[in-house]
């Protein structure tokens with residue numbers, strides 16, 4: 001649907017915003033803007049470190065942020081306390097103007113606990129639900145494993161994977177809410193229907209490339225090689 005209307009921006013913390021923030025530079029988180037270039041409406045995915053700078057970047061492109069999508073609860077993605085430091089995120093963004101925060105239902109209590117955002121500010125979604133931004137539709141794929149309610153976002157030919165999948169690895173499965181067996185299911189089944197030509201956009205810049213095709217990631221990423229849960233758990237859990 002209306003592919004020419006998608007305006008997509010991959011923003012690297014410590015490079016594109018929060019440039020003087022040493023932690024942002026070392027953590028290398030990506031935030032994303034998904035916008036309808038005709039209506040100017042935008043979703044911001046995983047705003048952290050300097051959420052108001054992300055709003056400014058959107059504003060400079062003539063965009064109005066109408067919602068936030070949280071891939072998962074971790075403070076380097078949506079704000080909260082990490083390694084003795086308070087990271088700005090969704091709470092500060094909402095302070096500049098109330099917009100809904102879209103999350104998987106299974107992640108809502110984690111997000112509230114981690115950020116202190118009001119539960120009523122978070123819209124709880126079921127797996128597979130879609131949200132609209134202008135004429136665009138974003139499908140929310142429940143992708144547990146890194147966290148209970150991690151989600152990947154599919155918008156046209158782009159898949160945003162948060163910390164579920166990196167181009168050459170996957171997210172940790174030893175954190176609160178993690179589940180290695182669920183991660184195997186996510187990687188091999190829940191993401192199986194994604195078209196081969198889809199571009200993968202991860203939650204961190206851990207790889208030299210900014211993106212790669214799902215076909216090439218499937219071929220080269222070692223976490224996608226095992227064909228049984230036992231193999232996967234032995235290698236990566």
Ligand SMILES: [Fe+2]
Pocket residue numbers: 072074146163171
């Ligand atoms: Fe994470």
